[in-house]
Amino acid sequence: MSKPTANWEKVGDKFYRKVQLYTDVFDQDLELENYNVVGAPYGGAVAIYRDEDKIYAYRGAQTAKSSIDIYSCAGKLIRRINWDKGSIKGLGWSEDEKLIVVTADGTVRCYYHLQSDFVPFTLGHGAEEHGVQSCKFYGSGFVALLGNNRLVSVSRYDEPRPKLLATPPSDPVVSWAIIPPAYSLSRSVEVILAIGTTLYVVDATDAEDRDFTAGPFRHISVSPRGEFLAFYTEDGKVWVVSGDWSEKLSEYDSRAKTVPKDMQWCGSNAVALAWEDEVHLIGPRSVATKFYYDAWVHLLPDVDGLRLLTNEVCEYLQKVPDETVEVFRLGSDSPAANLLEASSLLDQKSPKADDLIQLIRPSLDEAVNTCIKAAGHEYNIHWQKALLKAASYGKSVLDLYSSDDFVEICDTLRVLNAVRFYEIGLPLSYDQFKRLTPEKLIERLTNRHEYLLALRIASYLHISSDKIHGHWAQQKVRISTDSEEAICTLIVKKLHGKPGVSFEEIARAAYEEGRVRLATELLNYEPRAGKQVPLLLGMKEDTIALDKAIESGDTDLIYHVLLHLRKKLPLASFFRVINTRPVATALVETSAHDQDRDLLKDLYYQDDRRLDGSNLLLTEALAQNTLGPSLDKLKLASKYLQDSRDASATFQRSALDDAAKLLRMQETFEKDLAQSQSSATPIPGASTSMYIGLSAHQTIFALLRAGHTKRAQKIQHEFKIPDKTYTWLKLRALVSARHWTELEELSKTKKSPIGWEPFFNECLAAGKTNYAALFIPKCTGASVAERVEMWTKCGLLVKAGEEALKAKDRGLLEDVRSKATGSAAIEVERLIGMLPGGRR
């Protein structure tokens, strides 16, 4: 077994290792130098396409066909996307392995699930005219540089909203890079542009000149977490600056005459420069090491390292993790190294094993931990085993040790080794796996159609396997050649009752594949109505969609379907559809009431809902601001009901006719009285006109108040307003107009339809006690006590006393006396004396 340190390289005081992941990656015929190569993060797939600027040997029409090829890291072709859609200006991956292709005209195609299906959108903001120059990608979005130096940022793919960033100067951009929003200080994407000799930092609001003079900078690279920036100057130097621009950390002179073709960070510790077949790795403090290759090499940066890709090999360059250094460094005397040694001695049945253990006894648990961690970082299975064995040996010596980490690493390593296998080709490092999360790993596996492995891993790591099943079923309906019944039964048999399986997605896949019947069949197993509806609409099953939407109770869905139907169907059939569904009708009514009155009118007419239709016309009549159209609408409203015979319609009709009659009368009053009354204050509520718009009562009130008794009586007569009501109106009108003399006149009449108490109350409320008092004697219905109270309220205590005396009520009298003062008191006292039985 080769030494674990064999592939180590010392750069300064740090070690770097180049792990050989796969060999024989690409076909030797593939001229990798003529291709652009981009790799998805976390050891994901690699997409290549031919660089159109480079000439290449003609090998017949077949190969001349342009395509984007997606390979695994091990060189297995996953998918070939034939390309005839114009020149590619940006090719990149998102964190969840979506392939983003940006063409010169600003069209972005987002290929998901490693399939050849895509979701397109356009950048806009002038991308079409000026053309896209290049693009830089980060985990969840990208920035495109346009021909006019404008920058367009897209921060998400599920709902892309291309946004224009601030305008930088229009001089040519030498090179550029971006700081992802997650790592920038402003929490939104920042762009570093090398223009002229200086650098600009551009974000959404401004473009700031950083005042550099050392440029032009040929390459800019941002470390994976944005903590460092590296620049390559014209004269072959590499500058490293801290992410907040506060200090220049190092400068390295490459002494190269040609500008490297690429510069990338290797993790956050070192910068790699790549020429055609040579890679320089520059560590902190400007120390460097060089690697040479026999073929063109591509750099694929990842979070904790760098993938190097040539035709022959795929290698992973990373800083050797601290734990690994501790265990394997030559001459290391760390406890972990001793533990490993002890374990191998134990294998050789050497008694020295125990001596060693005793030696490191005090720091044994630390040694065990280190070995476990180092095992996690190890790619070689032999050394993984050795380290784990050492750890296991060590912890058997310890009295108390929690094995959780050990178990976890064992599980993880099994998974990692399985996916690193060349047929799968996902060379995840331990750290990458932790960041990617097992769920995402399973998603990647299902996208590669590695269902069996995905299922095994899912059950091994206790993760839900619903997604895998769903994905499998979708794939099944896409490619299976079995009969539709067979497919359906198979899928249902395997997946029915499993929570989390979306039958809608499977049905959609079937529908997109043109298997409509299968889709309908499968959709029946979807319990979520909300999910069914859009697909049903797409399948033109409109009425089923409406029923499902109603079933879900979600008005949003119902509206959605209704809007769709309204656009699609002629009015009559639209009404026919909603007619039998009360909820749908109610919703149409509600929204039409706000927005589309004509539709409502048609609906009422169609349904023969006369009363509603008439009400609608009444609403319209109210909305008019001149009398003429109002009257016309009223007439229509009344006419609408003329064939109806039932009670409410008859009532409505007569009420409408009355309303029109009243309005016309009011109009005449208005004309006749407007001049004479212009000085009088109008009743509150009547804004512009005196009478129009008032109710019958209010009209009478207003007329009486202004003294037009004849006209008021006419209205009373016309609308058969009861005497009682009329008297009330008269009373209130007189009081409000303060026509006291007329009230006094009234008090002389014999009878009042409403009795006299209201007269008393109203006068009293108006503060006219003397007039109120006029009515007290007429309140014959009131009891003595009430009348005494009335007198008292008017302040006429003597009268109150007399009233009490009349009834010979001593109690009341004494009450009155207690309230009386001055002469009234004496008078009341006298009255008490007149009671039979005297003063007592």
Next chain:
Amino acid sequence: MAPIPPFSASEIAEKARRDLLLLLEGIRGKKNLVLEKALTGSLNLLVKFSTLQEYGVDRLFFLENDNVDSSQRNVVFLVRGEKAKTVMAVAEQIKRIRRDSQIEHEFSIFWVPRRTMVSDQLLESAGVLGEASVSEWPLFFVPLADDVLSLELEDAVKDIYLRKDPTSIYLSAKALMLQQQKYGLFPRIIGKGDNAKRLANLLIRMRTEVTAGESTNSGPSFLGLTPSSTIDSLVIIDREVDFPTVLLTQLTYEGLIDEVFNITANQAEVDSSVVGGAAPQPGQTGSASTSMKRKVLIDPKDSLYTTLGDSNFAIVGNLLNKAARRLQSSTERNQLAAKTTAELRDFVAKLPGYQAEQASLKIHTSLAEEIIKHTHTDIFTRSLEVQQNIMSGADPTTQHDTITELISRDIPLPTILRLLCLESTTNAGIRPKDLETFKRAIIQAYGPQHLLTLSSLEKMNLLQPRGGSSLGAMPAAKPGSVTNYTPLRKSLRLWDDEVNEADPNDISYVFSGYAPLSVRIVQSIIQKQTLANLIKPSSNPQASAQANPLAQGLRIFDDASKYVRGATFDETQTGEEKAVKARSMLNGNHSDGAKTVVVFFLGGVTRAEISALRFVGRKLRDVGGEGRGSRIVICSTGIVRGEGLIGCAVESGRFEG
């Protein structure tokens, strides 16, 4: 460790607050916030304006005013996305700003409580979807007090009962579902009313949908869909079941404040001449000094108010008196007795508390005075008299003269309509001949536009001719289509002649006689024993504490349901046995007494009912629950009052010349 009680108000408020601030944080720089008026109250309850400012909100605009200017690059809309009308208003304003403004704007729309497909569709057809970044603020329940959660859906009553638009029902189900996902399923869903049944069905439906949608891997959801061990049940009451309670004048202090001043989102707008304009209160928002109205915070956490709010108004005067005397004596005595420095320090430490109490006392005294003025008016007493007569079961026709007289006196229309609707809803309609007379009188007195008002009331089943709809389509009063009060008055003891307002022994104190039917139904489920003894006092006083035969099972509930309109339902939700066990292990075993009963009023709850339910809750806590939980949480689509219910129907337009 005590688990967090389900439906915890502070937690819900905190989550809503966090969600909003997170959304605001996502937009860089200063921004102008455009708010739908209906959301102001909720926003006010959750976030202070100063906090919003900290998060970059520069100025507030109302969507309805359509006046947002271009002073900031970022414009944020915070609106409800259920109605096409508001969506279109947002689209129009974005278009207007884009057209008029010189600078390029960033638009963001936060839909409350969810982003709808229709809103997307409408924005797209208006051509603004691409311009705006759209997100949602999942604001469902807004806590009004520790035990009152409201969805604050202003249009709920109108939507459900007038327009038959089930949006509010769906949103209620969503809100409850979210709580279920957090605390576990309601082990039992029981209730009354057609719409309530719809809600219950939706909940059950959503449960299967959620199960289908979620994967089994994550822990909380796995437990989330097993019956909760801390919640006893969900009781859903459809407002339709019991309209009269809303129509009556509430006689609790809080209820009367609502009746007189109208409380929205815990704030009442009171004329500054009543409470005095100066002395800014902690709860006062920065209302402009130009308006003569002042907002007074009706703070459920105010210690004085907690004693006042739920009391019958008749004793509020006494309580205020007592509080004033206590406050005076405590401050004075302390001043005299404070001799040592330590005592002095104690006293000074308490001073702010006294001052706050003093201020609150002052406000409530002036409010109470104003209310007394109101209650002493002739109109108030007359209409109350009619109400009490109708509720106590007097022949409603005897009240017609009074109502006619009130109409002639041109008192506000809603008051009249409340009386008429009360008669109609308690007596299964009004005699067709009488109804026609009243209708004619109303049209003559208040104007022909109220033809629409009357027709709306009829649609809401508030005002009906007896014997079914006059269209003749419906057969006369089929069982379950109307609430029949005559048998209920006896079987649920809805009228209490010996009501004790000062030291209440029954919920009937909130209306000085009438015990709200809705609360009686809740009692028949969770407080059976007490109710049974109330209805049918046992001859043997010793035995009464134990089994009253009426209290067995759901006898009272079942008996009463027969006479109450709408569907009755009683669903149990069970889960896998394993999961149930796991949950109860996790939460520890609870005695039934500590469980929570959630009462959901679909279509709004009145403040008097809240007081009544709090009364029930207090009694239950005293005895440790009667087989069911004792913590009552009241949820609703909103707070409703008679004027609001009638207001949905009242047509505001009039003829113009």
